[in-house]
Amino acid sequence: MEATPKTSSGVRTYALVFTVLAVITILEILLSQPGVGVARQVLTPTFLMFSLAKAGLVAAFFMHLRSDTRFYTYVFLFPAALLLIFALLATVR
Amino acid sequence: MTVEAQIAQEKPNWRRYFTWNTDHKVIGVQYMVTTFFFFLIGGALAMLIRSELAQPGTDILNGVQYNRFLTNHGSVMIFLWIIPIWAGMGNYFIPLMIGARDMAFPKLNALSFWLIPPAGLIMLASFFVGAAESGWTAYVPLSVAAPFGQTLWAVSVILLGTSSIMGSINFVTTVLTMRAEGMGFWDLPLFVWSMLATALMVLVATPMLTAGLVLIAMDRLVGTLFFNVPAGGDPIFWQNVFWFYSHPAVYIMILPGMGIISEIFPVFSRKPIFGYKAIAFSSLAISILGLTVWAHHMFASGMNPALRVPYMITSMIIAVPTGVKIFSWLGTIWDGKLSFTTPMLFALGFISMFLIGGITGIFLASIPVDLHVHDSYFVVAHLHFVLFGGAVSAVYAGLYYWYPKVTGRMYNEKLGKTHFWLNFLGTNLTYLPMFVAGLLGMPRRVVDYAPEFASYNMLATIGAFLLGISTLPFLYNAIVSWVRGPKAGSNPWRALTLEWQTSSPPPEHNFEDTPVMTRWPYDYGESPLAEPGVAPAAGD
Amino acid sequence: MSIEVSMHEDEFKAGRALGLDHRKLGVWLFLSSEIMFFGGLLAAFLHYKINNPSPAEHALLDVTLVGINTFILLVSSFTVVLGLDAIQHGNRRRLVLFLGLTMLLGAGFLAGQGNEFVTLYRHGMTLKSSVYGSSFFTLTGFHGLHVLIGILWAGLTLRKAAIGRYDDGRYTGVELFGLYWHFVDIVWIVLFTLIYLT
Numbered sequence: 038m039e040a041t042p043k044t045s046s047g048v049r050t051y052a053l054v055f056t057v058l059a060v061i062t063i064l065e066i067l068l069s070q071p072g073v074g075v076a077r078q079v080l081t082p083t084f085l086m087f088s089l090a091k092a093g094l095v096a097a098f099f100m101h102l103r104s105d106t107r108f109y110t111y112v113f114l115f116p117a118a119l120l121l122i123f124a125l126l127a128t129v130r
Numbered sequence: 131m132t133v134e135a136q137i138a139q140e141k142p143n144w145r146r147y148f149t150w151n152t153d154h155k156v157i158g159v160q161y162m163v164t165t166f167f168f169f170l171i172g173g174a175l176a177m178l179i180r181s182e183l184a185q186p187g188t189d190i191l192n193g194v195q196y197n198r199f200l201t202n203h204g205s206v207m208i209f210l211w212i213i214p215i216w217a218g219m220g221n222y223f224i225p226l227m228i229g230a231r232d233m234a235f236p237k238l239n240a241l242s243f244w245l246i247p248p249a250g251l252i253m254l255a256s257f258f259v260g261a262a263e264s265g266w267t268a269y270v271p272l273s274v275a276a277p278f279g280q281t282l283w284a285v286s287v288i289l290l291g292t293s294s295i296m297g298s299i300n301f302v303t304t305v306l307t308m309r310a311e312g313m314g315f316w317d318l319p320l321f322v323w324s325m326l327a328t329a330l331m332v333l334v335a336t337p338m339l340t341a342g343l344v345l346i347a348m349d350r351l352v353g354t355l356f357f358n359v360p361a362g363g364d365p366i367f368w369q370n371v372f373w374f375y376s377h378p379a380v381y382i383m384i385l386p387g388m389g390i391i392s393e394i395f396p397v398f399s400r401k402p403i404f405g406y407k408a409i410a411f412s413s414l415a416i417s418i419l420g421l422t423v424w425a426h427h428m429f430a431s432g433m434n435p436a437l438r439v440p441y442m443i444t445s446m447i448i449a450v451p452t453g454v455k456i457f458s459w460l461g462t463i464w465d466g467k468l469s470f471t472t473p474m475l476f477a478l479g480f481i482s483m484f485l486i487g488g489i490t491g492i493f494l495a496s497i498p499v500d501l502h503v504h505d506s507y508f509v510v511a512h513l514h515f516v517l518f519g520g521a522v523s524a525v526y527a528g529l530y531y532w533y534p535k536v537t538g539r540m541y542n543e544k545l546g547k548t549h550f551w552l553n554f555l556g557t558n559l560t561y562l563p564m565f566v567a568g569l570l571g572m573p574r575r576v577v578d579y580a581p582e583f584a585s586y587n588m589l590a591t592i593g594a595f596l597l598g599i600s601t602l603p604f605l606y607n608a609i610v611s612w613v614r615g616p617k618a619g620s621n622p623w624r625a626l627t628l629e630w631q632t633s634s635p636p637p638e639h640n641f642e643d644t645p646v647m648t649r650w651p652y653d654y655g656e657s658p659l660a661e662p663g664v665a666p667a668a669g670d
Numbered sequence: 671m672s673i674e675v676s677m678h679e680d681e682f683k684a685g686r687a688l689g690l691d692h693r694k695l696g697v698w699l700f701l702s703s704e705i706m707f708f709g710g711l712l713a714a715f716l717h718y719k720i721n722n723p724s725p726a727e728h729a730l731l732d733v734t735l736v737g738i739n740t741f742i743l744l745v746s747s748f749t750v751v752l753g754l755d756a757i758q759h760g761n762r763r764r765l766v767l768f769l770g771l772t773m774l775l776g777a778g779f780l781a782g783q784g785n786e787f788v789t790l791y792r793h794g795m796t797l798k799s800s801v802y803g804s805s806f807f808t809l810t811g812f813h814g815l816h817v818l819i820g821i822l823w824a825g826l827t828l829r830k831a832a833i834g835r836y837d838d839g840r841y842t843g844v845e846l847f848g849l850y851w852h853f854v855d856i857v858w859i860v861l862f863t864l865i866y867l868t
Contacts, residue, residue, distance in 0.1 A: 230681065231681060234682075234692045234696065235696060295700075295703050298699075299699045299700055300696075302699055303685075303692050303695050303696050303699065306685055306695060307682045307684055307685025307686075307690055307692040308681055308682060308685065309684040311683070311684075333699060333702055333703050333706075334703070334706050335706070336703070336706075337703045337704070337705075337706035337709075337710065338706050338707070338710045340707055340710070341706075341707050341708075341714075342710060344710075344711070344808070344812075345710075345714060345808070348797075348804070348808060352797055353797070353798045354797050354804035354808065355798065355800065355801045355803075355804045356714060361800065362721075362722040363801055364717065364721070367714065367717050371710055371713070
C-alpha cells in the first residue's frame with residue numbers, strides 16, 4: 038500500500054506543460070535557422086532562459102517537485118547551484 | 131534468546147565476512163577489516179619511503195620507483211583507508227544509533243562494500259605494469275603520458291568513488307527516514323550529524339572527480355585532447371576539477387572522526403556535550419563552505435591571480451566552525467570526571483595534534499605564505515598532522531571505543547595505552563621536524579635532498595619506525611582479545627547512545643524491542659541513577 | 671526468524687512524517703550526484719568552447735535535426751507521465767503502452783544522435799580532431815549512454831507492469847523510473863542549448 042500522497046498533476050496539466058515545452062522547442066528551432074535577423078546578444082540570453090524554463094517545467098510538473106515535499110527540490114537545486122559556481126570559476130582563464 | 135542462538139552469537143563465524151551479506155553489521159566489519167588491511171599496505175609503502183629518505187642520496191630506490199611508491203602511498207591511504215573506514219563505522223553504527231534495524235538499502239550497501247576489494251587489487255596490480263607515478267593528485271600532462279598503471283589507478287579510483295557515492299545515498303536516506311520514534315534531528319548523536327554532513331560532500335563532490343578521471347582516461351585510451359597542451363588542452367582545468375573534489379575530500383576524511391570525538395568526550399567526562407547545536411551546525415557549515423575553497427591548492431599554479439583572494443578568505447573563514455568544535459570539546463571535558471581509557475587518550479591526542487595541523491592549515495591559506503611553502507615539507511607535515519595525528523587518532527579512538535560492542539569482548543587496556551603512547555610519540559617525532567625542513571626549503575616528492583636537511587629526515591624516519599612498531603600492540607590486542615578477551619557486556623562504558631542499549635554484539639535485528647527515544651543521548655551526570663532511554667514499544 | 675526478513679513500512683515512519691518516500695529520496699540523491707557528473711563534463715565543454723572556440727566545427731552541427739531530436743525526447747517524457755497517470759488510475763494496459771512508446775521514442779532519439787555523430791565524423795569532426803570535438807563527443811556520448819540505460823530501465827519497468835506488479839496502489843517503481851528519465855531529458859535540454867543554440 039503506497040503511503041505517500043498521490044503525486045499526480047492530472048492529464049490536463051501534463052498536456053498543457055507539454056504544449057508549452059513543444060512551443061518553446063519549435064521557437065528555438067526556428068530562431069536558430071540561418072538568416073534569422075536577431076542579434077546574438079539577444080538570442081543567447083533568450084535561449085538560456087528558454088532552457089531554464091523547459092528544465093523547470095519538466096522538474097516541477099513531470100518530476101512532481103511542485104506537489105512533493107520541498108526537500109526534493111533542495112536536493113535538486115543545491116548541486117545545480119554548486120555546479121554553476123564551479124562552471125563560472127573553472128572556465129575563467 | 132535460545133541457547134543455540136546464544137552460542138551462535140558468541141563464536142564469531144568468520145566465514146560470513148567473506149560472503150555477500152546485506153546485514154549492515156557484517157558489512158561494517160568487512161569495511162573496517164578490509165580498510166585496515168590497506169592501511170597497513172599504505173604504511174608499508176611509507177616505511178619504504180622513510181627508509182629511502184633517512185639519509186641523503188638514492189640508496190634503496192631510484193627516482194621512478196620512489197615516485198610510484200609515494201603516489202600509491204597517498205592513493206591507498208586516502209581512497210582505500212581513511213575515506214572508506216568512516217563508511218564502515220557509519221555502516222555499523224548509524225542504524226544502531228538511530229534505532230533502526232538496518233540501512234535503508236541493504237543490497238546497495240553490500241554492493242558498496244564489494245566494490246572495494248577489486249578496486250584495491252586493481253590499484254595494487256598497477257605495480258606490475260608500471261604503477262602510477264604522478265602523485266595522488268595526478269596532475270596533467272604527466273598523468274596522461276604515464277605508464278599503464280595510471281589507467282588502472284583511474285579505474286580503481288572511479289570504482290571507489292562509486293562505492294562512496296552509493297554509501298552516502300544510503301546514509302542520508304537512512305538517517306532521514308528511519309529514525310526511531312521520538313528521535314528528532316536535535317536528538318541525533320553527533321556522530322550521525324557528522325556522517326550526514328560528510329555524505330552531503332561525498333554526493334556532490336565525488337562525481338566531479340569521476341568526470342575528471344573520465345577525461346584523463348579518454349585522453350590516455352582514446353586519444354582525446356582534453357589535456358593536450360599544443361592542441362589547446364588546459365592543465366589548470368584538471369587542477370580545478372581535481373581539487374573541487376579533493377578539497378572537500380579532506381573534510382570527508384576528518385568530519386566523521388570529529389563526530390566520534392563528540393561521542394567519546396561526554397562518556398569519559400560524565401558530562402553532557404557542550405554546544406550540541408553549535409557542533410551540529412558547524413559540521414554542516416564545514417561541509418558547505420568546504421565546497422567553495424578548492425583553489426587554495428592552486429595558488430602557485432598560474433591560476434588567474436584575481437581569483438586567489440576570495441579563496442584565501444573562504445579558506446580562513448572555514449577555521450571558524452572548526453574552532454567552534456575545538457572549544458566545545460574543551461568545554462565538554464572542563465571540570466569533568468575524566469577517565470583516561472584508551473579511547474579517551476586517543477581523543478585527547480586528536481585535539482593536540484589536529485590543532486597543530488589545523489593551525490598550520492591557516493598559515494597555508496594565506497597566499498604569500500603558501501607561495502613560499504607550497505610543495506615543500508611544510509605541507510607534508512601539515513597534512514600528516516591533520517590526517518594521521520587527527521583522523522587516524524579518531525579512527526583508533528572509535529575502534530577502541532566500539533570494540534566491545536562489535537566483538538562482545540573487552541580489549542586489553544595496557545596494550546591500548548602502550549599503543550597510544552607509541553603512536554603519539556611517533557607522530558610528533560615524525561612530522562614536527564618536517565615543518566622545519568619545509569620552511570628551510572626542502573621540497574616534497576623528492577627521492578633525494580640537500581645535506582642540510584639530513585638531521586630532520588633522520589628524526590622523521592626514526593619516528594616513522596616508531597609508528598610502524600606502534601601498530602603491533604594494536605593488532606595483537608585486536609585479534610587476541612576478540613578470541614580470548616573478557617566478555618564486555620552490553621554497556622561497559624555506561625554510555626547513553628542507543629547502540630549501547632542492546633547486547634554486544636547486537637542481535638541480528640539490532641534491538642529485541644523496537645527502541646523509542648525517551649532521553650537525550652548526552653544527559654550524563656544529570657541524575658546519578660538515570661537509566662538510558664530505551665523503552666519497549668507500546669503494545670508489547 | 672529468517673535472514674531475509676523484508677523491511678516493514680513501519681521502519682520508514684520517520685521519513686513519511688517528513689513527506690519523504692525512502693526510495694524516491696534515494697533516487698533524488700542519486701540524481702544530485704549525476705548533476706555533478708554531467709556538470710564536470712559540461713564544464714569541460716564550456717571551458718574549451720569559450721577559451722578554444724572552433725567555429726568551423728560548430729558550424730557543422732545540424733541544429734534542425736537535433737532540434738527535432740530534442741522534441742522527440744520531450745514527447746517521451748510526456749508519454750512517461752501519461753503512463754504514470756494511467757497506472758495511478760489502475761490502467762495497467764495503458765501503462766505498458768506508454769512505456770513501450772517511451773522506449774521507441776528513446777530509440778529514435780539515439781538513432782538521431784547516431785546519425786549526427788556519423789555525419790560529423792564524415793566531415794572530419796571527431797573525438798581527436800580538436801578539444802572541441804573531444805568535449806562534444808564525450809559529453810553527448812555519455813548522455814546517449816544514459817538514454818540507453820534509461821531504455822533498458824523502461825524495459826524492465828514495462829515487464830514488471832505487464833506481469834501485474836503495479837496497480838493504483840503500487841506504482842512507486844514507475845515513478846522512480848520516471849524521475850530518471852525526466853532527468854536525462856532535462857540534461858539534454860541544457861546540453862542542446864549550450865552546445866547547439868549558443
